[in-house]
Amino acid sequence: MNTTKHILIAGCGDLGLRAAHLLLQQGHVVYGLRRNPPKPPIPAQTTVPQIKWIPADLCQPDSMQALPEKISDIVYCPTPSQRTENAYRAIFIQGLDNLLDKLNTTWLRRIVFISSSAVYGEHHGNWVDENTPLLPLGMNGRVLQEAEQQLHALPYKSIILRLSGLYGPEKLQLLARIRAGQTRVPRHETHFANRIHIEDAAAAIVHCLHLHQPAPCYLVSDNTPLPIDELYDWLANAMQVPCPPEGAPPAGIGNKRLINTLLLESGFRLRWPDTKQGYTALLNDQSV
Template sequence: MKPTSPLNRPLNGIHALNTTKHILIAGCGNLGLRAAHLLLQQGHVVYGLKRNPPGQPMNAQTTSPQIQWIQADLCQPDSMQALPEKISDIIYCPTPPQRTETAYRAIFIQGLNNLLGALDTTWLKRLVFISSSAVYGEHHGNWVDENTPLLPLGVNGQVLQAAEQHVHALPYETIVLRLSGLYGPEKQQLLARIRASQTRVPRHETHYANRIHIEDAAAAIVHCLALPTPAPCYLVNDNTPLPIDELYDWLANAMQVPCPPEGAPPAGIGNKRLSNALLLESGFRLRWPDTKQGYLALLKDPPIQI
């Protein structure tokens, strides 16, 4: 049965932090940047570590708090010689340059070791590690949660499973967030593929797609970072896992393009429905609980700049 998810509470229930924290976002791309802005709004000091951070705008005349950028490569220990002191929390959310076992191990396991080895961890209390629902295997369309056994089908999921085990063995409070497929203003690859007739869908068996709006994913990170007694792991997904053919056909109709033809389901991810019950029980509320409504808003509005 589908787990119940109460929806009659305030949206995006982010717990306010009581004290100013110094937070390092390692791999501060689109997702990390959104989390950074939320944390700055709460009054925290935020550092964004990135291989190629953005430069400060020439006309920046503002007194509002800004991300303090660090140019470094997690896979190059020598590039992390001048990390800030008194970091209390780390959000680890890098993106590997390729979908290979070598690249995943370099960034998710060795990269984290490099960061912790270069950082003065005297003040470090909590680490939030961004993982993926790829750690789950084939579940024949059944519901899965944080207690479901992990049997990843691809090397990305296998490396992330090993990375999660490594994270939980660290001498700090650690939280693993297993994110489903991201979509949003910065994540429109699926829409582009459907427009270009580059997608296929299984039509003779139900195969589920799981999604989370990038805005909700960032808010979930900030929410979990502030929880006084967090669980070791949370699934971050919206309330509406949908059959792939239903979702893709709906998107095609909304964009007034042909529906995708019959084809095999995406390889290496398995067929499952992700339960977000534990995350909702912690007090989090989604702004975009329904995948179709989230995509509809995305199709109606132009991409935003954050």
């Protein structure tokens, strides 16, 4: 067992919750910061270690007056309130500044920052890795690139995790859109989709918190980038609904295949290395 860490998960939503529960199972003390924390269980009803919730808003410094002491690690994985540049900058750049300004950082050793593969530009279907130059096409990628640069200037060991598209029990939007006939796919050119199961993404966060000599950045994606039309047609067939019609590829993300070799070489193992296998398990779940 590793030395007990005191870990603050800032923006503790679906992904952060999964990471928090893994960390609690390892015996660490976990704080979850979010605007509206869930109600804790009645103490008499549970003996399992629980997340210590902090009701606060990263964009409102005055709301962070009661932050805990002795935080050794931060996982920074908030969600913007809106898909606008102002909202992205407020949460990913100013929000991190606000948190570090209010937190007693005497014990802080490591920050794991959840970024996105949107920081890459257009690569025409080629493979990209952690060393591929960044030239983001969209607003979200540009702000995240700036946030990454800010992070590396801080006096703490920082690890950036660039996640591909999340899917899993809490991330069913794509399935709903395919069922509703709201998706389009490019059929005259191959345009790739990269995915990571939310369970694997959470496990990768925990893995990187424990690495002794981590790289500054890891791509977090599974082993099977797939043409969008192949993936969406396969999902439609699995759900027994019509395949999506021809249309433009998603805007602002570029066409690329993500290489996860560096993460795997660090000792990480994917539970769901194949996108179709992961979605099969999801579709077989009676709750879907």
